[in-house]
Amino acid sequence: MSIADAVKTADVVILGIWFETIKEFVVAHRASLVGKIIVDPSNPIAPDGKGGFTKIIPAYQSSGQIIARLLPEGAELVKAFGTVSAGSLETAARRKPEPAVLFYATDYPEAGRVVAKLITASGFAPVNVGGVDQSVRIEAFGELSEYGKLGRLVTSKEAEAIISRAPGLQLKSA
Numbered sequence: 001m002s003i004a005d006a007v008k009t010a011d012v013v014i015l016g017i018w019f020e021t022i023k024e025f026v027v028a029h030r031a032s033l034v035g036k037i038i039v040d041p042s043n044p045i046a047p048d049g050k051g052g053f054t055k056i057i058p059a060y061q062s063s064g065q066i067i068a069r070l071l072p073e074g075a076e077l078v079k080a081f082g083t084v085s086a087g088s089l090e091t092a093a094r095r096k097p098e099p100a101v102l103f104y105a106t107d108y109p110e111a112g113r114v115v116a117k118l119i120t121a122s123g124f125a126p127v128n129v130g131g132v133d134q135s136v137r138i139e140a141f142g143e144l145s146e147y148g149k150l151g152r153l154v155t156s157k158e159a160e161a162i163i164s165r166a167p168g169l170q171l172k173s174a
């Protein structure tokens, strides 16, 4: 199946591509994205030339909000699946005794519930941190990212405790 046909056929489109490519992709496939749930896992980062990564947009901005603004009306963005490393996605799925958390953010509660089910099916515990304006917290360098101040995987209970101490952040029910 071509990418164009896959997008047309899907209910949920998970954009497992880099931020700059996502920006081009959502413009190229704009009409087909109407009525779909769009999952953005991107971290707006690039190698810093010293073996690390640097953020390629201003610190206060998120790729989630930028992508949300590029989507057509009727496409519902969920920021998800990018809060942990690829390695952790592989090794920590179905972790026992407590599953590891994948945070997500969205302005669309029903789309959020669908993605929460996908997170659960992937062997992680979904935790909603609020609307897409909270994406910066779960993207790289954010306080709830394995690539950020959090720096590790957490259980739902740990996530709850961290969120209750974070200014301006409230745990949302799925």
Ligand SMILES: NC(=O)c1ccc[n+]([C@@H]2O[C@H](COP(=O)([O-])OP(=O)(O)OC[C@H]3O[C@@H](n4cnc5c(N)ncnc54)[C@H](OP(=O)(O)O)[C@@H]3O)[C@@H](O)[C@H]2O)c1
Pocket: 003, 015, 016, 017, 018, 019, 021, 025, 041, 042, 043, 044, 081, 082, 083, 084, 085, 086, 087
């Ligand atoms: N890797 C991580 O630890 C990690 C963690 C959190 C979030 N993320 C996010 O996940 C996303 C993907 O990262 P990744 O590490 O999986 O990258 P990756 O290994 O470089 O894979 C990128 C994929 O995008 C495909 N691609 C490139 N241009 C495309 C286009 N125009 N249309 C369709 N597909 C295209 C590539 O296909 P070809 O190989 O055929 O070119 C490749 O399969 C990024 O936004 C990243 O920030 C990654």
